[in-house]
Amino acid sequence: MKFCKKCVMPDTRPGIVFDAEGVCHACRVAEQRKNIDWNKRFKELEKLCDKYRGKNGHYYDCIIAVSGGKDSHYQVYVMKELMHMNPLLVNVNNFSWTKTGLYNFNNMSETFGCDIISLHLNKKMARKFLWKALVKMGSPTWYWDKAVYVFPIRMGINFNIPLIIYGENISYEYGGFQTKETYSAMNQINNDVVKAVDWDYWLDDDITMKDLNTVIYPTQEEIKEAEINPIYLSYFVKWDGYKNMELAKKYGFKSLGDTGEWEREGFIEDYDQIDAFGYLVHPWLKYPKYGHARATDVASYWIRTGRITREKGIELVKEHDHKLDKRALKDFLDFVGHTEEEFWQVIDKFWNRDLFEKINGIWKLKNPIWKQKQ
Structure with missing residues (x-):
């Protein structure tokens, strides 16, 4: 896996393009949008x-x-x-x-x-x-x-x-x-x-x-x-998910932190994709397939908007990206009517063997961003 030199997005994301300087298209877009009238x-x-x-x-x-x-x-x-x-x-x-x-x-x-x-x-x-x-x-x-x-x-x-x-x-x-x-x-x-x-x-x-x-x-x-x-x-407007949240709160929007309903595993914020439980199994499934999940997405966005450093982003990815929230998984399995054992049997075939290796029964990234020379 190779990672963007500016954010923490890997080259395994479908459709992503890195330029000659090793910077992903999303980071270049963020730079360009600063110059828009x-x-x-x-x-x-x-x-x-x-x-x-x-x-x-x-x-x-x-x-x-x-x-x-x-x-x-x-x-x-x-x-x-x-x-x-x-x-x-x-x-x-x-x-x-x-x-x-x-x-x-x-x-x-x-x-x-x-x-x-x-x-x-x-x-x-x-x-x-x-x-x-x-x-x-x-x-x-x-x-x-x-x-x-x-x-x-x-x-x-x-x-x-x-x-x-x-x-x-x-x-x-x-x-x-x-x-x-x-x-x-x-x-x-x-x-x-x-x-x-x-x-x-x-x-x-x-x-x-x-x-x-x-x-x-x-x-x-x-x-x-x-x-x-x-x-x-x-x-047409200067879109920023964090600022959208700040404005939404002025009109009554509440985050999970505001209500105390749910402290999610694998997430580094409490205000995005908060309307359903079981749906969150879906964004986690990027992890076995592509080696990154929601923490990478959000950390990369925060880096582009200047809210955190790349070093902090790497720490967040290391701590959170691999985690599948237990409540989300239970809700999903309750809905579809299958067991956790059946779920993990299915998921086993989706672990990308080019990116992961099994150590003591646990799939681990072979070359994660925190082990690469920065």
């Missing part, structure tokens, strides 16, 4: 909103895809309070909420005065799908994540609301397959969060095409006819 970008957003505001009379002006988290609060704040739009919020419901997450979700609607349409996925089928996705590709939340991308577009078509607001372009800003910045989120479905596979990959006696309606992406003809225009808000 944000006032100009903000005016572009105002002009875009002018085009859609009141287009449907007293009807909704736009759709905002939300989870209820800090970034959702920020998105609604910008579009409702600053842009004076009338947004419809759409959400794919969690299989199991944290109390903190459910509070934040309800707070967002009550504080900003917005309607929400929430999709409750078929739990009977989801249990089968999540386990099958874990066994086949090591990505248990494929079904849920796909719905997150499909549902806002489908609602835009069904309700004739062309403008759809997403938060940040994770593939561009965090290092991925998209290396050019764009405000359009039309290709978001291809950012590799949800692997592209043929439907036959999933079909069996338990899962049929009728079960997949909520994750079938609209056709290009449907999207074109409805003039759907999905955008990344992070293109």
Whole structure:
């Protein structure tokens, strides 16, 4: 494994690119964004909103895809309070909420005065799908994540609301397959969060095409006819997850630290991805496959934004990155109806033998960042 010279991201992250100086694309993007004329970008957003505001009379002006988290609060704040739009919020419901997450979700609607349409996925089928996705590709939340991308577009078509607001372009800003910045989120479905596979990959006696309606992406003809225009808000405003959290707290958002509900293993913050328990098995699965997990993601982001040094980032990664939260795992297994023994039997095949070696029954990184010459 090789690591970025500025942050702590390894070259095993899918789609990541290092330049000749050994610096990852995400770090270069962070440098470039310091030179952006944000006032100009903000005016572009105002002009875009002018085009859609009141287009449907007293009807909704736009759709905002939300989870209820800090970034959702920020998105609604910008579009409702600053842009004076009338947004419809759409959400794919969690299989199991944290109390903190459910509070934040309800707070967002009550504080900003917005309607929400929430999709409750078929739990009977989801249990089968999540386990099958874990066994086949090591990505248990494929079904849920796909719905997150499909549902806002489908609602835009069904309700004739062309403008759809997403938060940040994770593939561009965090290092991925998209290396050019764009405000359009039309290709978001291809950012590799949800692997592209043929439907036959999933079909069996338990899962049929009728079960997949909520994750079938609209056709290009449907999207074109409805003039759907999905955008990344992070293109138009100076996006910073930590500052989003600070603003969200002014409008009632609470972190896990505020509520004391859950001290998570493997995480170095208490305010991101806090709405569900079992979902967090998914980001941890990057660790056996790619040698890094959530602590690496957050530490790298903090380094880029100047909140910590690279040396501190390495310490955080060493202490936290390998840990799978016990409460998250229990919640996931309770939902899918399998045992912890069955889980670890499945995971064993996903440990990347090029990156890990088994020592006394424990998989350990062969060449972690803290053992490399800095």
